[in-house]
Amino acid sequence: MAVAAVPRPLTWEDLEATPESGHRYEIMQGELVVAASPGGPHQLAATWLAVIVAPHVYERKLGVFYGSPVDVRFDLHNVVAPDLTFVSEARRHIITPHYIDGVPDLVMEILSKSTRRYDLVQKAALYETAGVREYWQIDTDARTIVILSLQDGRHVPLPVRDGRVRSDVLDGLEIDLAEFFAKVF
Numbered sequence: 527m528a529v530a531a532v533p534r535p536l537t538w539e540d541l542e543a544t545p546e547s548g549h550r551y552e553i554m555q556g557e558l559v560v561a562a563s564p565g566g567p568h569q570l571a572a573t574w575l576a577v578i579v580a581p582h583v584y585e586r587k588l589g590v591f592y593g594s595p596v597d598v599r600f601d602l603h604n605v606v607a608p609d610l611t612f613v614s615e616a617r618r619h620i621i622t623p624h625y626i627d628g629v630p631d632l633v634m635e636i637l638s639k640s641t642r643r644y645d646l647v648q649k650a651a652l653y654e655t656a657g658v659r660e661y662w663q664i665d666t667d668a669r670t671i672v673i674l675s676l677q678d679g680r681h682v683p684l685p686v687r688d689g690r691v692r693s694d695v696l697d698g699l700e701i702d703l704a705e706f707f708a709k710v711f
Contacts, residue, residue: 535603538625550595554648556603561641564609567666568636570710572609575634575664578706579610582699589614589631590621597625598633600656606649608633610662612696632695634662650674654681660695669707 535556544551550561564572576593583591595607605625612632613621620628633653635645645663653661654676661674661681671691674681684694692700 537602538599538605541597541605550607552606554604554606554652559644564636564638567710568638571636571664571666574706574709575610578701579612579696579699582696583612586698587615588612588696590618598630599625599627600629600652604652606652609636610634614695629656629658631658632660632662632693633658634664636664636666650681654679660693666707666710669703671701671703671706
């Protein structure tokens with residue numbers, strides 16, 4: 527009688543051993559998630575966010591900002607690569623040469639047709655449960671930026687005032703939505 531092997535949850539080590547293919551790989555609850563390369567509006571939004579956020583972070587010595595995906599290891603079976611990531615100066619110790627080993631202070635995901643549900647459901651749940659202080663959801667189709675702020679263990683949307691979003695984590699940072707999305711298209 528043959529016994530079938532029970533598949534085991536994937537880990538960071540499995541992700542490291544995955545061959546390069548031009549795709550983005552993540553592990554969510556021990557399962558491999560593969561995403562295609564993002565399209566034009568996604569890349570433009572990421573570029574403009576980096577242009578706006580990076581100087582704000584570095585001029586004020588707030589911490590480290592990644593303007594492109596970097597692996598974030600929340601635990602052994604949850605390793606994701608947010609589109610943009612911020613780690614505060616006080617938590618800089620979680621940054622290793624190859625990945626972020628712990629919970630970043632802020633993550634940004636730019637919604638794409640292929641990843642929208644994954645970003646809004648699975649990743650949102652992971653970010654909230656793990657304790658990410660701010661989770662930004664950028665929707666280039668709807669021309670919106672929703673900033674979810676962690677309050678009492680739950681992500682709550684911050685208000686948009688006068689057509690601007692303001693970060694609680696990146697003190698003093700505000701983005702005019704009309705101006706931002708005019709650059710993305």
